[in-house]
Amino acid sequence: MGCGGSSGGSDHNDLGQPYQFGGAVQKGPLQPGSVVTAYELNQDLEKTDTSYTTQIEDYEGNYNMNERFNTPYVELVAQGYYFNELTGKNDEQMRMSA
Incomplete structure (x- = not known):
C-alpha cells in the first residue's frame, strides 16, 4: 500500500x-x-477519534482522499476482495495497513 500527497484540502x-x-x-x-x-x-x-474512509476506484487499486487532519500522522487500512493470480478469482478478502 502506498500514498503520496500535498497540503491542499x-x-x-x-x-x-x-x-x-x-x-x-x-x-x-x-x-x-x-x-x-x-x-x-x-x-x-x-x-485518535478522527478517521476518514474512501474506496478503491479501479482495477489498479487506486484511491484518493482529500481531508483535514490535526496531526501529520495517519495509519492507512485497506480491506476488500483482491484478484488471486493463482486461482483467477476475486473471492478472497484481505486487510492491509501502512
Whole structure:
C-alpha cells in the first residue's frame, strides 16, 4: 500500500491541516469498491477519534482522499476482495495497513 500527497484540502471541518493524498493498494490488486480508511494518529502514533474512509476506484487499486487532519500522522487500512493470480478469482478478502 502506498500514498503520496500535498497540503491542499477540503473544508469538512475548520480544524487541522488539510492533506490530500492518494495511491494504490495492491495484492493482486484490491478490487474497486474495497474500503480504504485513514486513521489519524497522535504524536505517540496512537489512534485518535478522527478517521476518514474512501474506496478503491479501479482495477489498479487506486484511491484518493482529500481531508483535514490535526496531526501529520495517519495509519492507512485497506480491506476488500483482491484478484488471486493463482486461482483467477476475486473471492478472497484481505486487510492491509501502512
